[in-house]
Amino acid sequence: MAEQNNIDDKNLDPVPPREPAGEELDAASKSLSEALRISFAILKVIMVILVIAFLASGFVTVDPDEQAIVLRFGKIREAGLLDPGPHWVFPYPVDEVIKIPVKTKVNLSIDSFWYFQTKQDILANRRPRVRPGMGLRPLIDGYCLTRSEKDAEATTGSDGSDYNIVHTKWQLTYQIDDPDRFFRGVHVREIKPGDDYFDVITGADGVKPLLESLFEDAVVTAMVNYTIDEAISSRSVIPNHIKRLMQDKLDEIESGIKVESVQMTRSEPPVPTRQAFEASIRASQKSQKEITDSKTYATNTLNEAAGPLAEQLHAALKSETLSEQQENVLWEDISGTARERMADAQFYQAQVVETAKANADYLQRLLPEYRLHPKLVIQKLYLDAMKRIYENADEKFIVQSTESAKDGEVRVMINKDPSLKSRKRKSQDSSTEGN
Numbered sequence: 001m002a003e004q005n006n007i008d009d010k011n012l013d014p015v016p017p018r019e020p021a022g023e024e025l026d027a028a029s030k031s032l033s034e035a036l037r038i039s040f041a042i043l044k045v046i047m048v049i050l051v052i053a054f055l056a057s058g059f060v061t062v063d064p065d066e067q068a069i070v071l072r073f074g075k076i077r078e079a080g081l082l083d084p085g086p087h088w089v090f091p092y093p094v095d096e097v098i099k100i101p102v103k104t105k106v107n108l109s110i111d112s113f114w115y116f117q118t119k120q121d122i123l124a125n126r127r128p129r130v131r132p133g134m135g136l137r138p139l140i141d142g143y144c145l146t147r148s149e150k151d152a153e154a155t156t157g158s159d160g161s162d163y164n165i166v167h168t169k170w171q172l173t174y175q176i177d178d179p180d181r182f183f184r185g186v187h188v189r190e191i192k193p194g195d196d197y198f199d200v201i202t203g204a205d206g207v208k209p210l211l212e213s214l215f216e217d218a219v220v221t222a223m224v225n226y227t228i229d230e231a232i233s234s235r236s237v238i239p240n241h242i243k244r245l246m247q248d249k250l251d252e253i254e255s256g257i258k259v260e261s262v263q264m265t266r267s268e269p270p271v272p273t274r275q276a277f278e279a280s281i282r283a284s285q286k287s288q289k290e291i292t293d294s295k296t297y298a299t300n301t302l303n304e305a306a307g308p309l310a311e312q313l314h315a316a317l318k319s320e321t322l323s324e325q326q327e328n329v330l331w332e333d334i335s336g337t338a339r340e341r342m343a344d345a346q347f348y349q350a351q352v353v354e355t356a357k358a359n360a361d362y363l364q365r366l367l368p369e370y371r372l373h374p375k376l377v378i379q380k381l382y383l384d385a386m387k388r389i390y391e392n393a394d395e396k397f398i399v400q401s402t403e404s405a406k407d408g409e410v411r412v413m414i415n416k417d418p419s420l421k422s423r424k425r426k427s428q429d430s431s432t433e434g435n
Helices: 002-011 021-056 119-124 179-185 197-202 208-223 228-233 237-252 271-318 324-333 337-372 374-392 419-434
Strands: 059-062 066-072 085-088 095-101 106-110 144-146 164-176 257-268
Touching (some): 059 066, 066 179, 095 179, 095 197, 164 208, 164 237, 208 237, 228 237, 228 257, 228 271, 237 257, 337 374
Antiparallel strands (some): 059 085, 066 095, 106 164, 144 164, 164 257
């Protein structure tokens, strides 16, 4: 019973009063407002960071070998090109920066005029095999025509001769010289994300087809002005001609591309006629070598004969208008073996004159004696002459003639000891050295 009373007492305790519903709503609104305020603050910070990051993405760096074009809403900005260094532009999609390597040289191989080779031939670096009846295969072999051989001025074959065929390989080296003109004048496909602009413009979707077409036209135009011998042997004249034609065409279409060089890497006659052409080239080279050697020999001979004035003296001797005084001046200035020969001739002349004078003086002194005793003088002259003769003889034979030996026969052995002459000369030389 007591437990029951306790329960009733608990149930009879007064219940605390509840807060009104409006106050509960004010607390919730305050919490929501605080949460929104914090969220907006965080959002503002994020927006500021995004704006800063967006603006910072406008900083670009142009490499030393590049220039950049700025597109604003897809059109080239009038401010001009960006030079190497750091720059700031409006980020994409307002501005778009296209970097073009203006100092990079690109090599493009042109094999349009080369004969067909299988993969095995290319790997082995060998020519196609010549088969009986093999001729030009225009559907698969590349070639170009050269001028007629008969007439150096003929370029249409009007003299009745045929054009010749030659196979050639080329290498074109170019670079983008004017990025603005290049971007305006040359069509390049749209750059996709991840694509390298330089790889695109130099590839099959860029300028490669254009350059190949223009180069082939230039080769066809130039080659008909040269013979096949010039086409095979030339390494500068024809490439320079093609380079000029190529550059003129690129400038005409305002491509902004500069041709750095054109090289003919290989040139060959048609495969079936290769051996004949090689033999002709060898003969031509030998002929040129012989001509060069002959001219060199002639020049050296003239220089050895008369020195630097040899050719001038040779031409002067043939001239009929040259005075004797001018000719003497040339003779005085010559050198070489001609000068030596002239000196020897002058010495010999002087020697002959002096000998003649000495003989004349001797005879003048002998004349009075001859008038007094002519026989004695003649005998003396005879003995002196015989003495000189016997002194120069290697062997002497004295035959005493007698009256009893009238019908006698004298025999002289002519096959004497050959060492007698050499021994005599040695004795004479030794006596000369001793003196």
